[in-house]
Amino acid sequence: MKKHLTIVIKLGTSSIVDEKTHQPLLSILSTIVETAVSLHKEGHKVVIVSSGAIGIALRRMNLNRRPKHLPKVQALAAIGQCHLMSLWDQLFMHLGQPVAQILLTRNDIADRTQYLNAQNTFVELLNMGVIPIVNENDTLSVTEIKFGDNDTLSAITAGMVQADYLFLMTDVDCLYDKNPRTNPDAKAIGVVEDIADLEADVSSAGSALGTGGMSTKIVAARLATSAGVTTIITRSSKPGNIASILRYAETQRGVRTPVMRSPSRNSMLSSQELPLRIATIEQAAMASEQLDEALRKKDGMNGTHSPKPEAAEQPPLHTRFLPDLHPIRDRYFWLLHGLTPHGTLYIDSGAHRALADKAGLLPVGVVDVDGSFAQQEAVRIVVVKRLSGNEYEKHDPPPVEVGRALVNYSAAEIRRIRGVRSTEISGVLGYADSEYVALRENIAFLVRNSRPSTPSRLLPNTEIKTPVQA
Ligand SMILES: Nc1ncnc2c1ncn2[C@@H]1O[C@H](COP(=O)(O)OP(=O)(O)O)[C@@H](O)[C@H]1O
Numbered sequence: 396m397k398k399h400l401t402i403v404i405k406l407g408t409s410s411i412v413d414e415k416t417h418q419p420l421l422s423i424l425s426t427i428v429e430t431a432v433s434l435h436k437e438g439h440k441v442v443i444v445s446s447g448a449i450g451i452a453l454r455r456m457n458l459n460r461r462p463k464h465l466p467k468v469q470a471l472a473a474i475g476q477c478h479l480m481s482l483w484d485q486l487f488m489h490l491g492q493p494v495a496q497i498l499l500t501r502n503d504i505a506d507r508t509q510y511l512n513a514q515n516t517f518v519e520l521l522n523m524g525v526i527p528i529v530n531e532n533d534t535l536s537v538t539e540i541k542f543g544d545n546d547t548l549s550a551i552t553a554g555m556v557q558a559d560y561l562f563l564m565t566d567v568d569c570l571y572d573k574n575p576r577t578n579p580d581a582k583a584i585g586v587v588e589d590i591a592d593l594e595a596d597v598s599s600a601g602s603a604l605g606t607g608g609m610s611t612k613i614v615a616a617r618l619a620t621s622a623g624v625t626t627i628i629t630r631s632s633k634p635g636n637i638a639s640i641l642r643y644a645e646t647q648r649g650v651r652t653p654v655m656r657s658p659s660r661n662s663m664l665s666s667q668e669l670p671l672r673i674a675t676i677e678q679a680a681m682a683s684e685q686l687d688e689a690l691r692k693k694d695g696m697n698g699t700h701s702p703k704p705e706a707a708e709q710p711p712l713h714t715r716f717l718p719d720l721h722p723i724r725d726r727y728f729w730l731l732h733g734l735t736p737h738g739t740l741y742i743d744s745g746a747h748r749a750l751a752d753k754a755g756l757l758p759v760g761v762v763d764v765d766g767s768f769a770q771q772e773a774v775r776i777v778v779v780k781r782l783s784g785n786e787y788e789k790h791d792p793p794p795v796e797v798g799r800a801l802v803n804y805s806a807a808e809i810r811r812i813r814g815v816r817s818t819e820i821s822g823v824l825g826y827a828d829s830e831y832v833a834l835r836e837n838i839a840f841l842v843r844n845s846r847p848s849t850p851s852r853l854l855p856n857t858e859i860k861t862p863v864q865a
């Protein structure tokens with residue numbers, strides 16, 4: 396690998412403490428430390444998102460299971476976080492690597508200035524050669540200000556530090572089309588080009604101490620890939636695999652199932668030249684070489700195509716989610732994922748078109764309002780088909796969420812000015828703070844991939860190892 400990458404590694408509780416005895420899994424922690432230090436020595440920047448505070452506290456306090464009572468859980472988090480950080484610090488200290496603790500709640504990043512402060516701290520720590528170790532500040536978090544799970548927190552962290560890779564390390568080899576713990580015939584998924592096309596059952600719960608099972612990892616992958624971060628799910632018991640998966644993934648960077656959209660695009664191939672849509676890792680690697688070869692031949696005249704990539708080495712089992720082609724970064728990422736929406740604005744298709752043309756949201760385009768929010772709070776933007784007045788179609792077509800916005804008026808105010816011209820705002824409210832309900836710079840669109848559906852690539856029959864066998 397030539398490039399200096401930024402890599403976020405997330406370890407779930409199941410990777411930090413034994414599911415039954417709650418004893419720290421020292422061998423995993425040590426190998427993660429060795430891996431992180433060796434990546435760091437190669438010039439990469441590494442951030443660790445570590446769960447496990449509550450799990451580790453269970454053993455400290457001789458408890459058999461996680462309590463239900465919130466203050467007790469928060470007290471345990473305070474006990475465990477201290478122990479957890481001391482473990483990480485000692486292990487990293489043996490290799491002379493300084494670390495830093497960052498504890499976040501959603502509230503901490505809801506304010507743009509605080510978000511930027513957190514981002515600056517990450518940048519500074521990484522520039523100082525320090526490995527930040529992140530966890531949710533469970534002692535302060537209640538439902539309203541919780542990220543909820545560290546998968547989401549790791550994806551937000553990856554977006555914040557503009558990471559190249561997010562590794563979601565867990566107790567199974569990869570994502571399967573159904574839960575491998577209960578389905579011995581589950582099939583491993585190698586590459587997910589577009590999460591919208593993912594067909595996998597992730598509805599069942601995860602390990603005894605984990606939060607959310609696979610479903611929160613898919614949410615995290617969606618969020619991280621939208622910010623341009625390649626996301627990998629793999630087994631934590633062999634952290635050394637991170638380096639080989641990284642090497643492999645770097646050889647595959649930019650390789651996607653080619654799509655024939657326009658015959659005039661010179662990088663598009665004919666159907667005979669297309670590689671397999673559903674492929675094993677080996678087939679995908681081979682297909683990418685064939686594709687490269689074909690493109691090289693096509694571009695041979697003017698020599699525009701890049702040189703042949705290095706041959707891909709055989710990687711350990713993992714699922715790789717490819718980053719979006721048009722990543723959302725910086726302020727727009729913060730608007731979409733840093734803030735919790737407090738309500739919904741239903742807008743008509745004319746307003747949607749105007750927003751797409753970079754205009755702000757005028758009250759005349761707002762059809763309805765849901766929820767209770769104040770000025771400068773975040774709301775969902777949902778497009779509906781206006782029928783007459785403020786009536787809209789609820790089913791055909793269904794309302795579609797297209798983005799998020801920070802509003803200039805409260806929910807109560809917008810209910811009064813919806814559908815009116817901006818010049819009439821002061822007549823209705825007695826004042827007019829702005830002609831816009833939301834300024835364009837305060838509106839962010841969720842990216843919808845315009846590629847035709849690309850099924851996830853399944854791997855050939857792989858032996859399923861349960862957490863106990865691994
Ligand atoms: N489709 C699926 N593919 C893989 N694992 C799945 C799937 N559906 C559910 N799971 C479960 O998700 C678990 C991992 O989630 P979790 O226990 O929350 O991990 P962590 O503590 O690492 O965050 C696996 O042990 C597995 O039982």
Ligand SMILES: N[C@@H](CCC(=O)OP(=O)(O)O)C(=O)O
Nearest residue numbers: 408446447448449544545606
């Ligand atoms: N913040 C909590 C972990 C929450 C969480 O998301 O856990 P997991 O699903 O195991 O990654 C703790 O440190 O115990």
